[in-house]
Amino acid sequence: MDTTTLDIDAMRAAAGQATAVLSVLANANRLLLMCQLGQGEKSVGELEELLDLHQPTLSQQLGVLRAEGLVNTRRDGKKIYYSVADERVLALLATLYQLYCPRAGDSTR
Amino acid sequence: MDTTTLDIDAMRAAAGQATAVLSVLANANRLLLMCQLGQGEKSVGELEELLDLHQPTLSQQLGVLRAEGLVNTRRDGKKIYYSVADERVLALLATLYQLYCPRAGDSTR
DNA sequence: AAAACAATATATTGACAAACATAATACCGG
DNA sequence: CCGGTATTATGTTTGTCAATATATTGTTTT
Numbered sequence: 001m002d003t004t005t006l007d008i009d010a011m012r013a014a015a016g017q018a019t020a021v022l023s024v025l026a027n028a029n030r031l032l033l034m035c036q037l038g039q040g041e042k043s044v045g046e047l048e049e050l051l052d053l054h055q056p057t058l059s060q061q062l063g064v065l066r067a068e069g070l071v072n073t074r075r076d077g078k079k080i081y082y083s084v085a086d087e088r089v090l091a092l093l094a095t096l097y098q099l100y101c102p103r104a105g106d107s108t109r
Numbered sequence: 110m111d112t113t114t115l116d117i118d119a120m121r122a123a124a125g126q127a128t129a130v131l132s133v134l135a136n137a138n139r140l141l142l143m144c145q146l147g148q149g150e151k152s153v154g155e156l157e158e159l160l161d162l163h164q165p166t167l168s169q170q171l172g173v174l175r176a177e178g179l180v181n182t183r184r185d186g187k188k189i190y191y192s193v194a195d196e197r198v199l200a201l202l203a204t205l206y207q208l209y210c211p212r213a214g215d216s217t218r
Numbered sequence: 219a220a221a222a223c224a225a226t227a228t229a230t231t232g233a234c235a236a237a238c239a240t241a242a243t244a245c246c247g248g
Numbered sequence: 249c250c251g252g253t254a255t256t257a258t259g260t261t262t263g264t265c266a267a268t269a270t271a272t273t274g275t276t277t278t
Contacts, residue, residue, distance in 0.1 A: 008161065010211070011144065015137045018209040022135035027265080028124040031131070035120070044226060052117065057266050059227055078225045078274050088208040095204040099197040100127040102119070136237080153254060166238055168255055173236095187246055187253045220278090227272070236263070243256070248249100 021089060024068045029053060030061050031096075034084065037071060038093045041083040130198060133177045138162060139170050140205075143193065146180060147202045150192040 025031050029051065036042055036050055048058050062082060065071045072085040084090055134140050138160065145151055145159055157167050171191060174180045181194040193199055 008159070011141055012137065014210045015140045015144075018205050019135050019137050019140055022131050022140070022205075026128050026131035026135040028121060028128050029265090031124045031128055032120055035124075045224095050117070054267070055226075056228085056268080060266075063227075075274090080226065091208060092204060095201060096127050096131075099200060101123045138237090154252095163239075164254070165240080165256085169238080172255075184246090189254065221276100222278095223274100223276075225272100225274080227270100229268100229270075231267085231269105233266095234264085237261085239258100239260090241257085241259105243254105245254080246252090248251095 020068060021070070021086075021092070024064060024070060025089075025092070025096075027061070029057070030065060033058075033061060033065065034070065034089065034093055035097070037082055037084045038090060041074070041081045043079045043081050045079065047082070129177060130179070130195075130201070133173060133179060134198075134201070134205075136170070138166070139174060142167075142170060142174065143179065143198065143202055144206070146191055146193045147199060150183070150190045152188045152190050154188065156191070 025034065032051055033047060036047060042050070044055075044058065044062065047053075047062075048055055051058065053061075062071070065082075066073065070084065070086055070089055071082050074081045074083070084093075134143060141160055142156060145156060151159070153164075153167065153171065156162075156171075157164055160167065162170075171180070174191075175182065179193065179195055179198050180191050183190045183192070193202075
């Protein structure tokens with residue numbers, strides 16, 4: 001039996017899932033948003049201040065995160081709170097953090 | 110002292126590095142290429158057969174990988190061999206594999 | 219309950235970059 | 249100099265980013 005063809009199809013399917021998420025994270029604003037959300041739930045206003053983005057730009061990128069199912073939202077009065085919805089993305093963020101975030105004042109090293 | 114501003118700048122710098130790599134991987138063909146290379150050095154011809162791509166398309170994506178410094182090349186006669194150049198990308202690929210590659214016939218589970 | 223205000227979302231647009239196909243070009247060994 | 253191997257050039261189509269302007273939803277004030 002020819003496992004080659006099967007393998008490549010399965011791989012393409014998995015790659016499709018992965019690239020969907022990678023595409024979302026492959027933007028500095030969105031990646032930073034997800035990093036912030038990785039630390040815990042935040043309101044749009046908080047995110048706006050943390051990242052210093054124009055509000056519509058922020059909202060648009062949050063829309064992308066929503067559309068891909070990477071975040072959950074919760075309304076409380078006027079404010080809307082965002083949080084990370086996908087465990088796998090959390091794991092990915094952790095790996096990225098390890099690899100690309102210089103620990104300038106890291107005393108544990 | 111205001112650590113807020115400093116933090117966001119440092120984070121943007123790190124995010125820039127990370128998104129550069131994520132952008133490259135956020136394409137199914139390139140991701141599959143890197144996955145193949147993660148298993149070991151391969152010639153262009155081998156990659157072409159594995160992924161079933163038109164050669165110029167393949168070569169163009171390999172060009173992107175080269176431009177971002179994700180791969181090394183080695184010439185042997187007519188053939189050119191590609192391999193993964195960046196440890197961090199290797200780690201990232203491993204994480205992605207864990208998260209998105211279904212282990213259909215995994216007897217260790 | 220209507221007006222005013224605050225928080226967030228959507229619409230539209232324009233600049234710019236990505237993807238992939240076809241065709242042409244370079245590199246190497248015999 | 250020919251055949252095999254790989255890269256570059258170019259054009260078309262499509263997608264992405266972020267800015268300005270406008271709309272929606274919820275709260276407060278009168």
